[in-house]
Amino acid sequence: MSGDRSATANRSPASLSDVARIAGVSVAAASRALNARPGVRPEIRARVLAVASELRYRPHGAARDLAMGASSVIGLLLPDLDRTIPPFWAWVHRHLCAVAAEQGVGVMVYFLDDIAEHLGDALIAKAWRGAVVAPDAARYRFVRDLHESGFPMVLIGAPAADFAVPSVDVENVESSADAVRHLLAVGCRRIGVIAGPADRTESRLRVEGYGRALAEAGLTVDPSLVIHADYTVLGSADAARDLIDHGVDGIFATSDPAAIATSWTAQRLGVDVPDELAVVGFDGLQSDVHDVADLTSVVQPVDALTREAMRMLDRSEHDGDPERVVIDPHLVIRGSTRRLAKPGG
Amino acid sequence: MSGDRSATANRSPASLSDVARIAGVSVAAASRALNARPGVRPEIRARVLAVASELRYRPHGAARDLAMGASSVIGLLLPDLDRTIPPFWAWVHRHLCAVAAEQGVGVMVYFLDDIAEHLGDALIAKAWRGAVVAPDAARYRFVRDLHESGFPMVLIGAPAADFAVPSVDVENVESSADAVRHLLAVGCRRIGVIAGPADRTESRLRVEGYGRALAEAGLTVDPSLVIHADYTVLGSADAARDLIDHGVDGIFATSDPAAIATSWTAQRLGVDVPDELAVVGFDGLQSDVHDVADLTSVVQPVDALTREAMRMLDRSEHDGDPERVVIDPHLVIRGSTRRLAKPGG
DNA sequence: CTGAAAGCGCTTACAG
DNA sequence: CTGAAAGCGCTTACAG
Structure with a gap:
């Protein structure tokens, strides 16, 4: 003292x-x-x-950046899910940090809601090399302002139609069609889909892929088998129950949480997965819950997505149309569709 | 051009x-x-x-910090779980960002492994107000160096015995005892525990609480009912199966992922939760998977933990013994222990 | 090879 | 109330 x-x-x-x-x-x-x-x-x-x-x-990193007129930090703008990080974004987050670290770059993480509520658009972004954002970002005024002012930004996922920002996304339509073709191949004849929120671009595309595969098989889309939910387990359980009540023998969930909800719900209802109900998800989450459910899933190439996003941040031209990179995901087959016998149609 | x-x-x-x-x-x-x-x-x-x-x-935030001799950024050093963020830490992460945002502070997130592999200890920390770290941090040389050099740091969780860093943690022993007392109260007589890794401080404390509650009830600890696992669903499923094979009627899982594994495994084995097997977890994860499993759990007060951690960063005295703040968690009772009838002992 | 100087974008005493 | 100046911690031409 x-x-x-x-x-x-x-x-x-x-x-x-x-x-x-x-x-x-x-x-x-x-x-x-x-x-x-x-x-x-x-x-x-x-x-x-x-x-x-x-x-x-x-x-002192900041002082060095200042002197060099460079930036060794990028921003990551994340959506909020009930006071936690959505599983897919936690996955992206972890990979983005890894890719950034390889280049000696640090990642400042902000949740979109926090910025809107507390920070305002100040302090954000000025010293950043650019920002990686989630599709939800389009709903925030300050994000659009940032983009319009020429700030380098790349969106991971499918951008909203009225938000012309550079983006990296997986191919959604064909990969979804592949998922449904797989369900058909293992013998499913009555396939339902748990879609994402109706206003989400990627949800629309994935449902389109679903329709394409059915059409190829000479089947028509039964509207009562297309149910919208959010991308959470809890929010998808009812959809799964509905579909099961409608007598489906296969479900294409457009997100892994929805697939987990399906698997869980089926188990509760005494419906055997995969023999009575085959399930395919979308994301390929590395989460251990996903592992336990042993889900067949369309796996997003998160490493490639984040690596490409990082690269695009640098060559942000901002003239003409925004760059759009599309990467093919892979269907990984696991227990939830691995039937011993293929019941005939 | x-x-x-x-x-x-x-x-x-x-x-x-x-x-x-x-x-x-x-x-x-x-x-x-x-x-x-x-x-x-x-x-x-x-x-x-x-x-x-x-x-x-x-x-330009960095320039301002430099001029003011202040810092408006803190670091968050996270453990890696199979290329994703461990659920509990994703939760802490989200809350820390919220608390920081209230104060106009930004959060730079690094994964411990990335620093060790790529960044080295350079660039890190110099311009930060301090860092919030996970218990795993103790295993990294650079973290210890940082701490020894007087860098403000606070650990969320139970610090290793040989790492004298300020910390905020939940009370582990009594809260665990409460969880087990609850299992006894709903009629369980043969209670197993899925502990965390043997070298983790908080795991030891939680198992101690388990023993305390049993002792109070005049029961002795059966070593074959204390099984160590990691804090993942996948890594805990075998432990759950083992305990069920040993004929337990109640399981205290020292983490929510372990509780989810238990619930899932029981369902697989056709063991009814809660009537044949009551399950209590630890964490209170807000994740939707947790919601679906409808787990009774010892809920960590993450908002209070992060708020306190933020506060401690500022008054990092670094003389004498490191400050240790302990906050009481609450047992939240839900479906996994809600029995209609309480079977007698 | 080495050092004095200017400058990165800002803030804060210090004189007007 | 207002501006010129110094300084935060660094780097990079520019002269020696």
Whole structure:
């Protein structure tokens, strides 16, 4: 409360000038040494490095960015799901951080609602290289402002029709058709679909794929077998029950949470999966719940999606039409459609 | 490729000096106006604000931090779970962002493995106000170095015995005892526990609580009913099966994923929950899977935990023993222990 | 090879 | 009330 103030003062982290002073060189030399720039006598470099290590020196990233006119941080704008992170986005989040780390880039994470409620559009974005955003972002005024002002932004997923932002997405229609073709192949004749929210682009596309596969098989779409739900387990359980009540023998869930809800509900109702009901999901979540349900699913190539998003952030041209990258997902077959016998039609 | 370079150049975001110049005032005045500092003629302020808005000016957070010697960003160091975010940490993550946003603070998220593999300890932390870390952090050399160098850090959860860092945690022993007392109260006589990894502090404490409740009831701990698993659904399913094979009528799972595994496994085996097997979890995850399983659980007060962690970051004294805050969780009773009849002992 | 100087975008005493 | 100046921690031409 009075005495050894010096000991405490020493706690403030060492700066480059501290290192330079103690090593007996200029800050310019110290900077060059630390950054392995050419033109520093080895002896000097060694001394600087030693002092830096001794002082536990670590560079001030923001100051460096400022000086270099560069940016080593990107933003990630996430949707909120009942005070937690939606499973798919947690997955994207983790991969984006990995890809960013490879490039020495940090990720600042914000939830769209928080920005709207607290931060306003201030402080956000100015020092960022750009931002990766979820489709939900289109609903926020500040996101559109940001985009219109030329701020680099790439959306992962299917952008809303009125939001012309660069995007990376999986191919939705054919991959969904493949999922349904698979259900047909294992013997399903009456297939229902749990769609996402009606206003979501990717939901519409996935249902389109569903229709395409049925048409190819000479089947028509029964509207009562197309049920909309959100992308949550809880919110999809009723849809699953409805479809089962309608006597389906196969369900294409346009999200893994919906597929898990289906699997769970079937189990509750004593309906055997996969023999009485085959289930295909969409996402390929790495979550362990997903593993336990042993779901056949259209697996999103999240590593490729985030890697591409990162790349697009840099070449954000902003002239002409926004770039759209589409990556093919893969249907991974697992227990929920692995029937021993294929019941005839 | 040649022509309107100016149009492109204009894309670079407006700086304070741009605003000042166009408003015809000094940058100092512009700064004061924008920050609502006293001593600016209303007329000037209005002009500055108008220009700023016109130019879509937004402050450069890092530059401001640098000038003010402050920091408006904290770090969050997360564990990795098979290339995704562990459910409990996704929950903490979301709340921490909310609490930070209230204070105009941003959150930089890093995964411990990524730092160890790619970033090294550089670039990290220098400009942060401090970092919130998971117990796993103790396993990383760079985290310990950071801590030893006086960097503000607070751990959410139970710190390892040899890692003297400030921490916020739930009370583990009594709350676990309560969970088990509840199982006894609904009629369970043979209660098993799915513990966490043997080297985790909180796992040891929760098992201690389990033993305490049994002892109070005059029961002794049967070692074959204490099974260690990790905190994942998949990794806990075998433990659940083992316990069921041992004829338990109640299971205290020290994590919600383990409880979900139990519920799922019981269903698979045709064992009715809650009537034949009552299940209590720990965490109170808001995840929808959790909702569907309708688990009775010891709910962690994540909002309070993150709020307290945020507060502790500021008064990181670093002298004497590290501060330890313990918050009481609450047992929330739901379907997995709600028996119609209480079978006698 | 090395150092003094200017500058990145901002804020805050300090003089007018 | 207002502006010129110094400074936050760094980097990079530019002269020696």
